[in-house]
Amino acid sequence: MNDTLDLPATLAGLNAALRCGDFTPAEALAEQRRRCVRNDRAWHALIDIAPPREADGVSCNAATLGPLAGAALAHKDVFDIAGRTPTCGMTSGSYAGARGGNDADPASDRVPQQDAAVLAALARAGAHYAGSLCLAQLAGGSTAENPALPRPINPLDARAAVGGSSSGSAVAVAGDLCYASLGTDTAGSVRIPAATCGLIGLKTTSGAVSTAGVMPLAPSLDTVGVIARNALDTALVFLCMSAARQAALPDPLELQQRLATASPRLAVTIDDTQIDSAVGAALSDFADRVATCTEARVAMLPHNAPFPEWSRRAQLMLHAEAARIHLPRLRMRADDPLPAPLAGVLTPGVALPEPWYHAALDERPRALDDAISLLFGHADMLLTPALPCPIPDWDIVYTGMPRFAARTLFALHRHTAWVNYLGLPAVVFPIGRDAAGRPLSAQLVGRPYAELALVALVHQCERDGLADTAAHMRTASSQPLPDTLDGSGFRTRHA
Amino acid sequence: MSGHPVSVSDDATGDATGDAIGAAVRAAFRRAGVPLCDAEVAPLARALHRLQPSPVSDARQPMRDTFDAAQAAADFAAALRRHA
Numbered sequence: 150m151n152d153t154l155d156l157p158a159t160l161a162g163l164n165a166a167l168r169c170g171d172f173t174p175a176e177a178l179a180e181q182r183r184r185c186v187r188n189d190r191a192w193h194a195l196i197d198i199a200p201p202r203e204a205d206g207v208s209c210n211a212a213t214l215g216p217l218a219g220a221a222l223a224h225k226d227v228f229d230i231a232g233r234t235p236t237c238g239m240t241s242g243s244y245a246g247a248r249g250g251n252d253a254d255p256a257s258d259r260v261p262q263q264d265a266a267v268l269a270a271l272a273r274a275g276a277h278y279a280g281s282l283c284l285a286q287l288a289g290g291s292t293a294e295n296p297a298l299p300r301p302i303n304p305l306d307a308r309a310a311v312g313g314s315s316s317g318s319a320v321a322v323a324g325d326l327c328y329a330s331l332g333t334d335t336a337g338s339v340r341i342p343a344a345t346c347g348l349i350g351l352k353t354t355s356g357a358v359s360t361a362g363v364m365p366l367a368p369s370l371d372t373v374g375v376i377a378r379n380a381l382d383t384a385l386v387f388l389c390m391s392a393a394r395q396a397a398l399p400d401p402l403e404l405q406q407r408l409a410t411a412s413p414r415l416a417v418t419i420d421d422t423q424i425d426s427a428v429g430a431a432l433s434d435f436a437d438r439v440a441t442c443t444e445a446r447v448a449m450l451p452h453n454a455p456f457p458e459w460s461r462r463a464q465l466m467l468h469a470e471a472a473r474i475h476l477p478r479l480r481m482r483a484d485d486p487l488p489a490p491l492a493g494v495l496t497p498g499v500a501l502p503e504p505w506y507h508a509a510l511d512e513r514p515r516a517l518d519d520a521i522s523l524l525f526g527h528a529d530m531l532l533t534p535a536l537p538c539p540i541p542d543w544d545i546v547y548t549g550m551p552r553f554a555a556r557t558l559f560a561l562h563r564h565t566a567w568v569n570y571l572g573l574p575a576v577v578f579p580i581g582r583d584a585a586g587r588p589l590s591a592q593l594v595g596r597p598y599a600e601l602a603l604v605a606l607v608h609q610c611e612r613d614g615l616a617d618t619a620a621h622m623r624t625a626s627s628q629p630l631p632d633t634l635d636g637s638g639f640r641t642r643h644a
Numbered sequence: 645m646s647g648h649p650v651s652v653s654d655d656a657t658g659d660a661t662g663d664a665i666g667a668a669v670r671a672a673f674r675r676a677g678v679p680l681c682d683a684e685v686a687p688l689a690r691a692l693h694r695l696q697p698s699p700v701s702d703a704r705q706p707m708r709d710t711f712d713a714a715q716a717a718a719d720f721a722a723a724l725r726r727h728a
Contacts, residue, residue, distance in 0.1 A: 356721055369717065420686050460660050464693055476676065483679040492684075497691045499671040510716040514723035521727045572724050597724040 151591065152245055154180035160220055160328045160382040161401040165218050174219035178277055180220040193299040194317040196226050196236060198280040202360045212365040215275025216398050217389055224331040226281035226290055228268050229261035229362035237364045238286040238314075240297045252616065256506075261433065265362030267331060267390045269371050274389035274398050279327055282317025288366045289471060289494035290314050291341055291561040292546045296488045300543070311588050312341030312542040318376045319346040329377035329386045335366045336467055337513045337565025339374030342533040347579045347588035349383045349607060349618065351375045352364055352565075354597045355572030357390045364473055365417035367470035370463060370569040379618050380608035381405050383576070387600055399587045409612065411605035412444040415593075416528035423563065425538040432534055433591040435580040435615065439532075442613045445606060450531065454523045459516060459567035462509035466570070469506040472498025489548045513570065520571050525596055532604055535577040535590035537563045568594055576603045578610070579617040588617060665689040707716045 157163050165255075167174060182198065189195040226235045259580040263269070283348045285291075293301045293316030301316050303309040304324040311320055315332025319342035322330050334352040336585055351374050358373045365371055372389065377383040381404065388399040406523050420430050439446040472479065472495050474480025479495060487495065502553060524531045537560050544550040546558045568575045574595050579588040593603045610616035650666030651659050666689045675679040 369720075461695060468695070476678070479676075479678045491689075496678075496684065496688060497695070499676050499686050500672040500692060501671075501695070502668075507716075510713065510720075513716070513720045517720070517723045517727060572720065596727055598728045601670060 156180055159375070159379055159404065160385055162218065163219055163328065164214065164216055164401050167214055174214070174275075177219035178221050179187060181327065183200075183221065185221065185321075188324050188326050189321075191302065192304055192320045192326070193301045193319040194282050194324060194326055195223065196240070196281045196283055196298070196317070198223075199230070199278050202502075213501070215389075215637075216385055216401055218275030220275065220328055221277045221279035222271065222329055222331070223279040223282050223317075223321050223327045223385075224268070224474065225284050225288070225318050225333060227333055227364040228265040228281075229263070230268070230278060231261055231263050231603075233366060236280065237288065238284040238295050238297065243493040246437055248453060258530050261362065263362070266359035267363070270359075270387070270390045270392055270394075271287055271331075273394070274392070276389070281317075282321050282330060284317055284332075285314035285338075286488060286491045287471075287475065287494075288314040288335065288338060288364065290490045291337065291558060292316070293320075293342070293543075294490050294547045301542045303346055303543070306585070308542050310345055311539045312337075312343075312345040313438065314338040315342050315374075315376065318422075319343050319348055319350070322346070322376050322378060329382050330373060330388065331386075332374050332376055332461070333360075333363060333366070334372050334565075334569065335370045335372045336569050337562040339372075339376060340535060340565050340575060341561055343376045344577045344579075344588070344590035345540050347590070347617070349375075349377050349380060349604075350570065350577045351383050351387055351600060351604065352575045353387065353391070353600055354574045355569075357574070357600070358387075359599060361453055365470075365474055367474075369466055369470060372569070378383075380408060380578075380604045380611055380616075384408060384601060384604045384608070387604070389572065401467075402467065407606075408601070408608040411602055411609070413446075413529040413602055413606050414448040414527065415439065415447045415530055415532055415606070416524065417446045417447060417532045418450040418452050418454070419534075420456075424534050427539055428581050428589055432532070432591055435591055436532060436616050439606075439610065442615060443609045445609075448527060450524065450528070450622040454520065456564075456567050458620045459520070459570045460563065462512065462516070463566040463570035465501065465505055467510045467566075468494065468498035469501050469503075470498070471495050472501070493548075500633065509570075513527040513572075517571050520573070521596065523579065524594070530606065531594040533592045534562050535564060535592040535596065536561060539589065540587045543615065549565075564592055568592075573597060574600045574603060576607055578607045580610075580615065581617055610623055648682055648685070650689045660694070662686070662689050665692055668692075 157166050227237050232510045242442040286295050290313045292313045293311040301311050301320045303311045315338050318330035318332040321327050339352050342352040353372045375383050419432050439445050541557050544552050545554050577590045577592045580591045581589045595603045650662035666685045669688045679728055
């Protein structure tokens with residue numbers, strides 16, 4: 150076995166190389182495990198690395214390789230693994246193991262008997278579980294702040310903040326611990342970390358991907374999402390994790406062709422009063438270039454959608470449901486005080502009047518009707534900023550630090566939380582750089598279940614040089630896959 | 645009303661709205677059996693006021709026994725499918 154296997158930069162490339170016999174899945178898995186441990190010494194994303202399972206050593210026939218064969222993927226530590234209780238970022242004290250959710254006692258430390266449904270789906274596609282990744286405690290925060298764990302470092306810029314709560318997922322993908330990672334998104338917790346690390350972050354339609362075996366934060370808003378380096382890998386993981394047990398799995402080459410042929414209509418909204426000038430300028434410039442370079446037809450949307458009201462209702466629901474989920478733990482807080490970021494998420498929900506929460510839930514279907522009419526009457530997708538400002542330094546958004554700025558922290562989910570209230574899919578992706586060289590990202594929001602259409606436009610932007618995903622790519626992923634791969638299976642040469 | 649004065653602005657001297665919401669906060673924590681220290685009341689009152697600056701009486705409304713959360717979820721799922 151090679152000591153330093155030269156792995157392709159993307160999952161699709163890995164699949165092509167395996168089919169061509171450049172190396173075996175076992176060799177690829179061993180190399181990824183080495184990288185995961187080695188690279189984490191710099192970035193602090195791992196909570197623990199999974200022991201190899203028996204299947205790890207089995208070499209696969211190229212004709213039967215799944216689309217994620219040979220891929221060792223680490224995920225946010227909120228997913229059940231058979232025999233292992235997720236820490237949910239609570240690694241010490243009486244809150245440890247406070248997984249919430251499926252049990253009568255949400256604070257139960259029961260040991261799961263089976264993997265979370267999404268992990269089982271990824272395994273059917275050939276993926277292996279590499280380890281668990283850090284997060285904001287109980288997935289309740291917009292940054293990586295977690296007093297129980299070492300601070301994860303942004304691989305693009307050590308002084309830059311890492312968004313949360315799926316902070317470890319973004320750092321792991323950006324820091325080359327793994328090709329892609331699953332996170333959960335309740336108000337932006339996949340998209341914000343992806344944006345801070347210059348990656349693609351996909352939030353799925355409410356209910357489109359099973360949350361069985363996943364720690365809940367606010368079940369009405371919770372979704373499972375993907376963080377990856379390019380659009381094709383994002384689509385590949387999404388299709389694999391959402392595939393029904395008997396469904397056909399995606400072929401990477403066919404998927405690439407499918408992504409390349411979409412022709413969306415794009416509405417753009419830029420509310421200058423709500424965003425930083427550098428972000429607004431980057432978004433305007435990006436919209437102009439999209440109209441010129443891609444098949445997308447772009448139109449400006451009058452800014453009359455009630456985004457702040459939708460965001461407010463999302464926050465109401467998040468506080469109310471999170472408090473309800475973790476009420477047993479909250480009752481123990483006299484003996485074990487909550488860390489400040491977690492208290493900020495859970496305690497308002499205790500005091501929140503039920504009628505406010507019920508009103509937000511009652512209004513949701515009508516709000517969705519209104520949103521479809523306002524946002525998608527003449528467009529297939531909506532372009533907004535991912536973050537309202539350039540990525541701040543990490544100590545600006547960590548509570549308790551001398552430079553902490555609460556307004557900057559609270560603003561991080563301004564463009565993301567309303568999407569969860571409406572249950573819509575969204576994807577963030579880098580479109581440029583700020584004056585400090587940190588990524589500036591855009592968000593595309595689509596109709597329900599339009600995940601692939603969103604990712605297709607990102608793929609076309611990568612292809613045409615409009616999406617700045619190159620920072621993480623040793624190989625240009627937007628190039629066509631090697632011509633040695635076709636949809637039928639095994640070929641003998643890999644370029 | 646018990647405890648220190650509460651303000652919904654950053655003013656530490658207290659105001660009628662802040663005091664009323666503060667009292668509602670204390671009552672809600674007491675009902676839920678969740679410990680609350682006095683220093684938390686003002687930040688919580690401000691957080692609630694930011695979330696819904698409605699009349700204080702709202703904050704004292706009882707739970708609605710007839711609310712059907714499962715039906716609300718089903719209605720929303722149907723709306724999502726309708727707009728796919």
